[in-house]
Structures are given as C-alpha cells and as structure tokens.
Amino acid sequence: MSQIRLRFAPSPTGYLHIGGARTALFNWLLAKKSGGIFILRIEDTDVARSTQESVDAILQGMEWLGLDWDEGPYYQSDNFPLYREHVDKLLAEGKAYRCYCTAEELEAKREKALAEGRKPKYDGTCRSLSDERGDAPFVVRFKSPEDGVTAFNDLIKGSISFNNEELDDLIIQRTDGTPIYNFVVVIDDASMGITTVIRGDDHINNTPRQILLYEALGYPVPQFAHVPMILGADKTRLSKRHGATSVMAYRDMGLLPEAMVNYLVRLGWSHGDDEIFSKEELIEKFTIEAVGKSAGVFNPDKLLWLNAHYIKTGNTDRLAGLLLPFLSERGVDPAVGGPPLSAVIKTLQERSKTMLEMADGALFYYTPELTYDEEAVAKHVKPETSDYLRQLVAALSDAPDFTHDPIEAVFKHVCSGLGIKMGQIGPAVRIALSGGTVSPSIYEVMEVLGKEEICRRLEVAIARFSGV
C-alpha cells in the first residue's frame, strides 16, 4: 500500500481558529499514525484578503500545538502558471468556456431568482456561445454535466450523493485571470498527491464539484473525510461572539497546548471512556472511523478542567518557563529575588486552572510589602492576635529544620501551649504571609518563603495588628 498523504490548507485571512486547529490535528494524527506525510499549504489565491500576518499567526498556532508538517508550507500564489495551464487545457478540450456575463448581471439574476423562490443557479447564458468577443472581460466557467449523479464515500459521514443538475457551471477563473478556490484545491491536491482530504464538513457541498473537476482533468479522486463543525453554546457555528476562537488567545489565557490538543481531539472523537490522552497515546489510538458525525458544542469548562489536570501533573521546570511571561506582565521577575520559582509552583499546581491564575496566586511570594485585605483583617484579627503571633515567631525562630512537617509541629505546639485552636491563629497568619484569606497551606508557604522572610512578615503583621 502506498504512503498516505494529507494536508491542512488554511487561508491566511485571519488567525488559526479552534475549528481549523482541530482539522489540522486530525490530519496530523492520521499522518503520524500511518507513517504518512503531512503537508501544510497556504491557500492565498485571494490576494486581496491574504496577509503575511495571518500566515505568521497560523504558523505560530501550529507550532504552539506541536503540529509539525513534513512538507511546505506551500503557497498557492506561487502556482498561478500551473493553474492557468489547467484552465487552458479545459478550454481547449471544450470542458470549460468563457462567460461574458458581468458580476452585476449575475447578482441581479441571483436576487431575482431568490426573490421568486427559485434556486439561484447560473442560467447558462454563455454556455454555448461560439464566438469570442475579442478583449471583452470574461470569466471561465467549468462545463458541469447536466444530469447524472456524483457520489462519494465519506470516511466519516458515509455515502453522500448529489444530482448533477443541482450543480451549476462554476467559475474557475476570474476576470482578472486569477483562479478560484474550488478549481485550485483540486489541482493542488492532485499535484501534491494527496490521498485523503480531511476538512470541515462545510466543504461537503463543494465536494461533488471538485470530484467533477478531478474527472475532467483526468486525476484520481482522493478519499474524503468531512469533520463536523464546532458550535457555540447556542448551537450556531462557533464565532467571535461566543468568545475567543483564536488558538493563541487560549495560550494568552494561560492554557497549556497539551490541554488544548486533548480537548480538541475529544470534541468529536472518543476512545471508550478515556478522557486523558498524551500525544503518543493519541497517535496510537486515533482512527478517523471513530470520529463522530455530528457537530459538537465547544465547552470551555471542560477545556479548563483538562488544563487544570495538565497543570497539576506538569513538570515544574517546564511550567516555570511558561509562567515567566505571565509574571513579567505583573512586574515580577523571580530572577531578581524571592523564593525559587519551582518551589512556588509546586504549592500552586493543584489549585490553578490556568497559568494566568497561577501567576496571580504566585504574586504574594514576590511582594515583600503586602497590602492586607482589610475585610479579612477586620474579620480575623483580634486584640490577642499580636500576642499569639509573637509566640509563634519566637518558636519559629528556634526551629532547627524549617520544612513543612517540623513547621507544622511547631505550630501545633504553640497552639496547645496557648490553649487555642488552629482556627484562632491560622487566618491571621495567612493574612500576614499572603495578605489575604486564600493561599496554599501556610506550612507550605513558610517552607517556600524561608525562616527569615517568614519572621519578617510576621513582625510586620504584629506591628500592624497591635493597634487592633
């Protein structure tokens, strides 16, 4: 069996969005699984709408997700001569013709047809024109068969068929001589030897036209696999109004790429009751047959849950690298001072859903002069609190081993000596250390911050609380 060749072919008219990323992922997985070739092709035949920024954004998104390609990126704008040859070929063989109808005329006819409840299909005015009107502007149309059926067996959806009479003579070349998408994809997929086309199911309606073009051009028709759409909470196609749709926006929100990949693959694909998949497991277990047929609603909560999972189980050093930019945005640079970042992260891993949350949670470690949460102070600081803290500082200062368990032992000892419960001193200590009522366990925080800094923060608090 020959090698499978797949491609992801985004048009550079915006960033890499969630849906595109999933399509790319499915292609990538299948290529990896079957030892095939994954090609990246930039569909920029619409020169006016294509931008370099978009190309860069798409490449960046692919890279972030770890979807590397074996060939490309190819640019369709590099292939205009090739497309022109194919147009000329079809023209010469009588499989295409020049159409002199103007865009305005067509538009008027279309609106009229729609208004009268008829289908807005090209009426074939120029189909059998024998004369060539000199240098009058024209488009080239493909002469589509007027009867018969075009069918294909979709790897995901099963068999799909269209009556050819539903298809009209599509334009394959614009007045300005540039080719059109449906024509170009066919030539590119054929010339790149694509064996399987995996794309969004919004392309199902284009497929019969493309099959007809493959046949007219004498190229073998590839297999198709149409992946269902991703919907918003209101069940309409996912778009900006549903929130962020750019893959990179999720990185900026503190998502991990492995969470994104895991989420995306599970949206529409499953493997029994399994939820967590590493890339390696995906490559092993992914099959296009197991992709579902129906559209799925994008669920940010589940994405977040997956993200929390990967943060919880992630390598601390790697997380540190990812956290740095978020800290920097908050004016914190662990290299300048404060506790080691990896120690800080260990206390935050199981309580952060995103890296952004983790950055916020890490702030107090690197803030020597804390601003206390006044409401918390009012609630938890009592007249005797300063005295308790003094005893705690004294006991802590003598602690020979300033790690979690010994610190806890000191704490308990101080409490029993004072005849109080943890709850009578804990909250105040937390405020002294972190400024508020939410933080990792105070024993952990103490170990991370170190004896000297802990005693200093406690002294500051004692001074501050004395007036209460």
Add this chain to the structure above:
RNA sequence: GGUCCCAUCGUCUAGCGGUUAGGACACUGGCCUUUCACGUCGGUAACAGGGGUUCAAGUCCCCUUGGGAUCACCA
C-alpha cells in the same frame, strides 16, 4: 427556499438487536481540611416524536420535527 449533513443526560460521549442505558465536564450532598483548591464517596440528569422490521430496537428502515452547513468573480 433548494441541496446536503446531523439527532443518547445541560455539554462531550460509550453503546455497534437482548444493558439496572456506562464514563467525563458542569451542577449538587457528605467526607477530608486553618483558607482556597485537590482528593474521595454519593446524587440529580438522556435514547426528539410517530410508524414499521423483529421473539426482542437507543441500536435497522421510513416519515415528521428540530438543529447545522451551503447555495460568491471568499476560502
């Protein structure tokens, strides 16, 4: 409107003729706990409707309904 696709808990899904219809997210009750989380035990919650086929239908067929996509000199 035409064409095409789709249909199990709120959401993602398992199920491939015989199940107390399973798992996950979310929600929720208990436990754990100095906070917030994590963890853990439990709970609420689904086969869109109607006809067939069959001894037997969530599973197969048809219709209805609902949702989505698409009908460009965009991709």
